[in-house]
Amino acid sequence: xxxxxxxxxxxxxxxxxxxxxxxxxxxxxxxxxxxxxxxxxxxxxxxxxxxxxxxxxxxxxxxxxxxxxxxxxxxxxxxxxxxxxxxxxxxxxxxxxxxxxxxxxxxxxxxxxxxxxxxxxxxxxxxxxxxxxxxxxxxxxxxxxxxxxxxxxxxxxxxxxxxxxxxxxxxxxxxxxxxxxxxxxxxxxxxxxxxxxxxxxxxxxxxxxxxxxxxxxxxxxxxxxxxxxxxxxxxxxxxxxxxxxxxxxxxxxxxxxxxxxxxxxxxxxxxxxxxxxxxxxxxxxxxxxxxxxxxxxxxxxxxxxxxxxxxxxxxxxxxxxxxxxxxxxxxxxxxxxxxxxxxxxxxxxxxxxxxxxxxxxxxxxxxxxxxxxxxxxxxxxxxxxxxxxxxxxxxxxxxxxx
Numbered sequence: 479x480x481x482x483x484x485x486x487x488x489x490x491x492x493x494x495x496x497x498x499x500x501x502x503x504x505x506x507x508x509x510x511x512x513x514x515x516x517x518x519x520x521x522x523x524x525x526x527x528x529x530x531x532x533x534x535x536x537x538x539x540x541x542x543x544x545x546x547x548x549x550x551x552x553x554x555x556x557x558x559x560x561x562x563x564x565x566x567x568x569x570x571x572x573x574x575x576x577x578x579x580x581x582x583x584x585x586x587x588x589x590x591x592x593x594x595x596x597x598x599x600x601x602x603x604x605x606x607x608x609x610x611x612x613x614x615x616x617x618x619x620x621x622x623x624x625x626x627x628x629x630x631x632x633x634x635x636x637x638x639x640x641x642x643x644x645x646x647x648x649x650x651x652x653x654x655x656x657x658x659x660x661x662x663x664x665x666x667x668x669x670x671x672x673x674x675x676x677x678x679x680x681x682x683x684x685x686x687x688x689x690x691x692x693x694x695x696x697x698x699x700x701x702x703x704x705x706x707x708x709x710x711x712x713x714x715x716x717x718x719x720x721x722x723x724x725x726x727x728x729x730x731x732x733x734x735x736x737x738x739x740x741x742x743x744x745x746x747x748x749x750x751x752x753x754x755x756x757x758x759x760x761x762x763x764x765x766x767x768x769x770x771x772x773x774x775x776x777x778x779x780x781x782x783x784x785x786x787x788x789x790x791x792x793x794x795x796x797x798x799x800x801x802x803x804x805x806x807x808x809x810x811x812x813x814x815x816x817x818x819x820x821x822x823x824x825x826x827x828x829x830x831x832x833x834x835x836x837x838x839x840x841x842x843x844x845x846x847x848x849x850x851x852x853x854x855x856x857x858x859x860x861x862x863x864x865x866x867x868x869x870x871x872x873x874x875x876x877x878x879x880x
Contacts, residue, residue: 549796549797550797551585551586551589551794551797551798552589553797554586554589554590554792554794554797555589555590555591556590556591556592556790556792556816556818557590557591557592557593557818558591559872559875560820560821560875560876561818561819561820561821562593562666562667562671562818562819562821563590563591563592563593563594563816563817563818563819564592564593564594564595564596564673564719564721564774564816564817564819565590565592565594565595565596565792565814565815565816565817566595566596566598566675566721566722566723566772566773566774566814566815566816567595567596567597567598567772567810567812567813567814567815568597568598568599568677568722568723568771568772568810568811568812569583569597569598569599569600569809569810569812570599570809570810570811570812571599571601571626572597572599572600572601572602572605572606572626572810573601573602573605574807574808574809574810575807575808575809576605577605578808579808579809580605580608580609582808582809583609583809584609584612584613586794586809587613587616587631588613588615590792590814590816592631592633592816593632593633593636593637593666594630594631594632594633594637594662594664594673595630595631595632595814596628596629596630596662596673596675596721596722597628597629597630597631597675598626598628598657598675598676598677598722598723599626599627599677599723600620600623600626600627600628600629601623601626602623603620603622603623606618606620606629610631613631615633615634615635616631616632616633616634617631617632617634618630618631618632619632619639619642619662621644621658621660624657625656625657626657626677627657628657628659628660628675628676628677628722629660629675630642630660630662630673630675632662632664636666636667637664637665637666638664638665638666639662639663639664640663640664640665640670641661641662641663642660642661642662642663643660643661643663644658644659644660644661645658645659645661645674645708646658646659646704646708651704653691653692653697653700654679654697654700654701654704655676655678655701655704656677656678656679657676657677659674659675659676659705660674660675660676661673661674661675662674662675667821669717670716670717671716671717671718671719672713672716672717672718672719673718673719673720673721674705674709674718674719674720674721674722675721675722676701676705676720676721676722676723676724677722677723677725678697678698678701678702678722678723678724678725678726679694679697679698679701679725680694680725681694681725682694682695682698682726683695684734685734686699686733686734686735686736695726695734695736698724698725698726698736699736702724702736702737702739702740703739703740705720706739706740706743706747709777710746713777715779716777716779717777717779717780718776718777718779718780719774719775719776719777719780719817720774720775720776721772721773721774721775721815722772722773723771723772723812724737724771724772724773725771726771727755727769727770727771728741728749728751728752728755728770728773729752729755729756729770737749740775745778746777746778747775747776747777747778748775748776748778748781749773749774749775750774750775750776750787750789750817751770751772751773751774751789751791751815751817754770754789754790754791754815755770755773761790761791761793762791762813763791763812763813763814763815764811764812764813765795765802765813766806766811770791771812772791772812772813772814772815773815774789774815774817776817780819786819786820787817787818787819787820788817788818788820789815789816789817789818790815790816791813791814791815792813792814792815792816793813794809794813794814795813827839827859827873827876829842829843829846829857830842835876835877836877837877839873840870840873840874840877843857843865843869843870843873844870846865847865847866847867847869847870857869857873859872859873
């Protein structure tokens with residue numbers, strides 16, 4: 479539907495014959511670009527063409543673009559059953575706008591279908607618990623709300639928690655870590671993983687002063703290298719994901735890049751979101767002061783084939799009618815950054831070992847379930863120690879996708 483308030487394209491609003499069109503947010507950019515293109519490319523032609531003709535052209539473009547499907551919040555998605563889906567999200571002093579924020583976040587978490595969400599800036603733990611009550615597929619954990627604390631939300635069907643604990647908790651580390659890093663040790667589909675959730679010190683002047691322990695960049699530099707030291711000494715052979723609001727730019731050139739020592743150890747560590755940080759600002763996680771501050775660092779155990787993982791900034795604001803203003807006022811000033819680790823179930827699904835995954839394998843699994851076959855453990859695809867309709871649905875989904 480065309481909005482009541484007119485959007486005046488600066489390319490069009492130049493004289494008394496300017497063209498005024500009421501536009502939906504998702505069509506404005508395209509129409510304005512087309513108008514600018516026509517003006518710049520065919521300005522001589524428009525000197526002799528009746529402005530009404532040009533107006534008709536723009537209206538035609540508008541209706542063509544308007545016919546394209548608009549994104550609504552219901553279209554938001556990320557996770558699926560064939561991947562481990564993890565995100566970091568600074569949720570800005572949750573809940574930023576009280577119950578309105580809670581309602582938004584319930585919908586967003588449900589739609590994103592993540593396995594693990596690492597949260598920064600949890601302020602009201604009572605409203606956090608209230609939100610969890612509405613997220614029936616999820617459980618949550620927080621240590622405290624001290625200075626807008628850290629928290630996890632995880633899907634209980636897919637994530638088996640072994641332990642959650644904090645590190646660097648004593649006073650000698652408080653300068654580096656205003657909030658102690660929170661480690662989640664968990665199993666997913668039979669594999670063990672560690673996530674370390676962080677919220678580094680903010681702000682600074684952009685200059686890394688190695689001689690000043692109170693310098694904000696120095697504090698972030700110390701924090702990331704203490705995390706590296708912890709992983710090197712304690713988790714050197716584990717699947718480790720370090721994430722959070724790290725409050726600095728991983729793409730900044732030396733000598734002021736606080737992450738340089740980790741970046742230099744590319745044999746063991748990789749920032750999965752480095753291309754985002756190096757790319758267009760439209761993909762960055764903190765639009766208010768355009769910068770990319772929220773990061774995901776993985777260890778070499780998770781490098782594998784790059785085609786088996788993907789990372790993106792989830793631009794929830796683009797799924798809202800009010801765009802960034804609606805998002806910033808009601809949800810957060812940070813966008814989530816998420817990573818997907820894909821799993822290939824092909825070899826597991828080939829139950830008759832004939833090199834082909836087809837209906838025969840489906841019928842074999844169905845027979846396993848009905849007859850409680852002794853080979854049933856071979857078909858526990860979701861690693862929940864049961865073989866039932868859930869595993870049959872996973873195989874069915876796989877067959878539909880191939």
